[in-house]
Amino acid sequence: MSDLQKTDFSKWYIQTIQNADLMSYLPVRGCIIFKPDGYELWERIQQRFNAYLKSQGIRNAYFPMLIPKHFFEKEEEHIEGFAPELPWMTQVGDEKLEEPYALRPTSETMIGNAFSDWIQSYRDLPYEINQWANVFRWEKKTLPFMRTSEFLWQEGHTAHASEEDARKRTLSVLDAYTDLIENFLDIPVYKGQKTPSERFAGAVDTYSAESMMRDGKAVQAGTSHYLGNNFAESFDIKYLDKDNQMKYVFTTSWGISTRLIGAMIMEHGDENGLVLPPAIAPTQVVLIPVGPWQKNPEIMEKLTTIEESLKAKDIRVQIDDTDSSPGYKFNDWEQKGVPMHVEFGPRDLKNDSAVIKMRDLDDKESVSLDGIEDKIADELKVMQKRLLESARARNKANEYYDIDTLDDLKKHIETKKEANETPGFVLIGWDGTAETEAKIKEETGFTTRNIPFNPPMEKKVDIVSGKPAKYTVWIARAY
Amino acid sequence: MSDLQKTDFSKWYIQTIQNADLMSYLPVRGCIIFKPDGYELWERIQQRFNAYLKSQGIRNAYFPMLIPKHFFEKEEEHIEGFAPELPWMTQVGDEKLEEPYALRPTSETMIGNAFSDWIQSYRDLPYEINQWANVFRWEKKTLPFMRTSEFLWQEGHTAHASEEDARKRTLSVLDAYTDLIENFLDIPVYKGQKTPSERFAGAVDTYSAESMMRDGKAVQAGTSHYLGNNFAESFDIKYLDKDNQMKYVFTTSWGISTRLIGAMIMEHGDENGLVLPPAIAPTQVVLIPVGPWQKNPEIMEKLTTIEESLKAKDIRVQIDDTDSSPGYKFNDWEQKGVPMHVEFGPRDLKNDSAVIKMRDLDDKESVSLDGIEDKIADELKVMQKRLLESARARNKANEYYDIDTLDDLKKHIETKKEANETPGFVLIGWDGTAETEAKIKEETGFTTRNIPFNPPMEKKVDIVSGKPAKYTVWIARAY
Missing domain, CATH: 3.30.930.10 (Bira Bifunctional Protein; Domain 2)
Structure with a gap:
């Protein structure tokens, strides 16, 4: 974060x-x-x-x-x-x-x-x-x-x-x-x-x-x-x-x-703004001419060729040929969450390559113009999977299974707060009474999310009453 | 009508x-x-x-x-x-x-x-x-x-x-x-x-x-x-x-x-119910097996083949293989405005043909199964044009250009009413005053529709005041 x-x-x-x-x-x-x-x-x-x-x-x-x-x-x-x-x-x-x-x-x-x-x-x-x-x-x-x-x-x-x-x-x-x-x-x-x-x-x-x-x-x-x-x-x-x-x-x-x-x-989303999964992004790829591109019409010609071949693959693409500086454009499109941008200037033209930058990765990559459409299509698919996997990993790191009493829950929340971290999702045992739910909510602001179909483990004891648990339940703070 | x-x-x-x-x-x-x-x-x-x-x-x-x-x-x-x-x-x-x-x-x-x-x-x-x-x-x-x-x-x-x-x-x-x-x-x-x-x-x-x-x-x-x-x-x-x-x-x-x-x-719409233009119809073609089709599986097989080849042409088609009688089905789909139905039974199977019926025409037509998909696609296109042309012809028959005074308008309306016909659209001269509009509305229920970009003729005299017309205007009763 x-x-x-x-x-x-x-x-x-x-x-x-x-x-x-x-x-x-x-x-x-x-x-x-x-x-x-x-x-x-x-x-x-x-x-x-x-x-x-x-x-x-x-x-x-x-x-x-x-x-x-x-x-x-x-x-x-x-x-x-x-x-x-x-x-x-x-x-x-x-x-x-x-x-x-x-x-x-x-x-x-x-x-x-x-x-x-x-x-x-x-x-x-x-x-x-x-x-x-x-x-x-x-x-x-x-x-x-x-x-x-x-x-x-x-x-x-x-x-x-x-x-x-x-x-x-x-x-x-x-x-x-x-x-x-x-x-x-x-x-x-x-x-x-x-x-x-x-x-x-x-x-x-x-x-x-x-x-x-x-x-x-x-x-x-x-x-x-x-x-x-x-x-x-x-x-x-x-x-x-x-x-x-x-x-x-x-x-x-x-x-x-x-x-x-x-x-x-x-x-x-991250510190640079929105991050959109490629499947839903209104614009998936932005092509940005860099360097003194206005002086060299070949650059826009090449970008237009790439744009057309991406469109033929049903990729939602646009060229940003406005007057702003490349740096401004990178930042602007990042804020808007566009999954990928491509930079292309005189040096790339000479090398028959282009630079691609995925929204969710830090590094840029130089790729050959030959077959760039397939490369772009692949990278978008890979990003679609990567975002889900990253989210899964984040979730995993914020799931807690070993909290068995209300005091432990409060301590957990306190510790996390001090570390400026999230208390996340907590898996608890529940005796099935509304009293337990009310007590948790009152003392911690956590609410029951749901009784999972496939809990990662079975909890045996109700977190409040200490009675045998009838259900294993996710609790968390919620929007 | x-x-x-x-x-x-x-x-x-x-x-x-x-x-x-x-x-x-x-x-x-x-x-x-x-x-x-x-x-x-x-x-x-x-x-x-x-x-x-x-x-x-x-x-x-x-x-x-x-x-x-x-x-x-x-x-x-x-x-x-x-x-x-x-x-x-x-x-x-x-x-x-x-x-x-x-x-x-x-x-x-x-x-x-x-x-x-x-x-x-x-x-x-x-x-x-x-x-x-x-x-x-x-x-x-x-x-x-x-x-x-x-x-x-x-x-x-x-x-x-x-x-x-x-x-x-x-x-x-x-x-x-x-x-x-x-x-x-x-x-x-x-x-x-x-x-x-x-x-x-x-x-x-x-x-x-x-x-x-x-x-x-x-x-x-x-x-x-x-x-x-x-x-x-x-x-x-x-x-x-x-x-x-x-x-x-x-x-x-x-x-x-x-x-x-x-x-x-x-x-x-006509006396049998809704009529939908093919371009907008949710279902464009209904295939209806007729005769003792349940006894002869070849009939449904053939219909399924036709259905698939129509779908491949992006035609919105369905087979009605419910228990109801063919007569009930024809009537039901006509009421719903489906542009075309196709009848296919044992005799058609023998003759390698089918019977098509367009929603807006009275006669049925027997057509060869060979190339029936193209025939159906063509007929739908022709119907799309035909409905517009029929509507144009109906309009033409209900447009009146030669009514120059309020009395004539009232007489026109009266005559049409007696004949159980519509007074239609009337093209009038208008001096541009709200008084003329109010008078027409009060005495006939007609309202100004619009000042046409391309009037079929220029009207010279205001229908109420008799003053020189500034505009030529369509008037009619309106929904």
Whole structure:
């Protein structure tokens, strides 16, 4: 980690996203403008996830953003969970509405109401749709991309004839999220189940893909909920089964949001700013003429030839032929996280070579012009893997398995704080009670992240009560 | 036109979109659910228009949906124009906000505020961005797709150093809209300038692409606004020019919305339901086995071969091998507007042929299996052109150039009504006064559509005042 990352990670984060021109503040509480370089990251996430949806036959739809109050009140846990942070539309022009509308924080109620209309027979099942939309949660603490009053997300909603089918979908989406987050965004994921107190309001079970940021804090990167019959009962979603009986469907819902952009920044960024995985980078390679290139037209000619052959390989490339100095350009493109830049000047021309610099490596490399397109394509692929491996190594160094009591946890946190290091993720034993969770949170600020599917080891004793542990759980501070 | 289209076009319209499964009603005033078959039409429009934006270097961004009240009040004409139909968010949880937020009806104010931050120097110009978003206008009369309280749209916003550049963009976007609406949606367009009373609130000039529906009524399919310095002055969007002077920018804005889906339905639909232009149809070809096909596996094998070779040609095709009867299938796919179906049974197998049926033609055609993929690809291209030509011919038949007085107009409307025909588009002379427009509207319900760039003829006398006409104008009833 850079010095600023160590001493003031939040400050580093805000500087980084501003220098990379990803967003802009404005006078709407907790909202941001997604500038083109920020928004394009979201568009690329959309493209990638739409491919998964298509492979599964799940189609996109669009539901109204305004949810009538009485819809919201049908599922008790659901309204309780969301009520305090719900924005309400109460008025049109000067006229007060009879019934206010909530600005959707999520669409289970809206879609539950629609499903009860659309689903009549076992032939209609499974019924699986997805929506890309803006949603609203007026939360106290906000942070650009990570937690904003309005954010963009994808919410999938499915209804099934059996619990088994619904649970299968819940988990297969979690795998799809993992694939996207790990292989596209280069963020390693901790898959597991949320504890009851951290469950989605109205869910039977919530599963999450958690990730560890560079500062050791957790981000809930994606969640998938098995909703059982809860919404089916509240919204009367029933179907006529083959045996001529009316039955409730089993539903699921799942989402990822623009917070993934924030996670990507926090995962890979360094002292020079943003670092983008090649797979998602809007620009993958920048070609920069150096030396007295304006006097020698062969240099731009050569660069244009390289640009064209890279484009033919579907590599997103651009030439920076502006007036600024090479040094300014290197710095500018580094701040923007572009995975690779290529320097090319009179000396390179003479030697039939060029200099390449990968964003995440310190050294530059001189490479032959002969076959440079293949070299560049390879280096981008290698970098895509390297970022994930580096992140995995960072995670490993910040995982702690040997903390067995609350006192040890506090000592661990204290020691790390003194060393200006992160307390990271801690694997604990848990007796399954909300009391233990509350106590940990109160005394350390750590929260349960999830009960991992594949824990690195089994913990035997609850960290607070000392009773036998029912579960092995990751805890951490979280965004 | 079909009988129902003639006697009750609205009823036909609602039936058609429901049978085609494009949308669903729900208890939010004037809002609809875009079901997958409806939403995919919008996704395809987005893809097509994004290609134009990319070709122009105009990038997508995303701005907050909630607009602080004081933003809205900065441009007087703008707030006046939108105030009565603005929905307001006034509350979070149980707490009332100090300043309410408008749910955006359009984003000039939000983006004007951002531009004043982002634009500093002539080097920043032109600054051109686009947003895909949901917007809200609480209008009295609503109609699915055509006019809904919440709708989806694209809004482009650009800032330029000169009036000339801004006007150029305003008109080049109008051309891009025309290309999309005519060549993708097969809807002929009347390009022209709006009269002052029909201008966008806050614009200097508004240009529109108007279109004539099958029932002769007009739809404003796309608009592009030249905003001059209006928003630049209200939001203080200034730049330092080369001559070291601070100057106001010239801005434009322009939009198309999900009402294009409504226009497409009304333009092409017939007594059997929806008719989709091949270029936009989610499914272009349906292959339907007929006769006792279950007994002869060769039939499905052959269809699968055809399906694969069509897919290889990027044709969107599917086989309907459900249990329903062929007659039911034909009807079902016709209602959904699929451009072509192919029938294939034992007799066709023997003859090495298949039967094709284009959605917009009555007759079926038997074609050889040899080269059937090319034949299908050709027929789809021909249909794409044919729909546009048919629409042009329909328009031509419903244009009237020889109506010179208000009495004649009323007589024309009366005669057409008695014959159960549409009064269509009427080309009139206009003296340029709001009085004439108001009088026409009051007495006939006709409104000025636009002042065409290329009128079929010049009208010399104002239809109401009898004074010399300053402009030749299209008038019509409108959605």
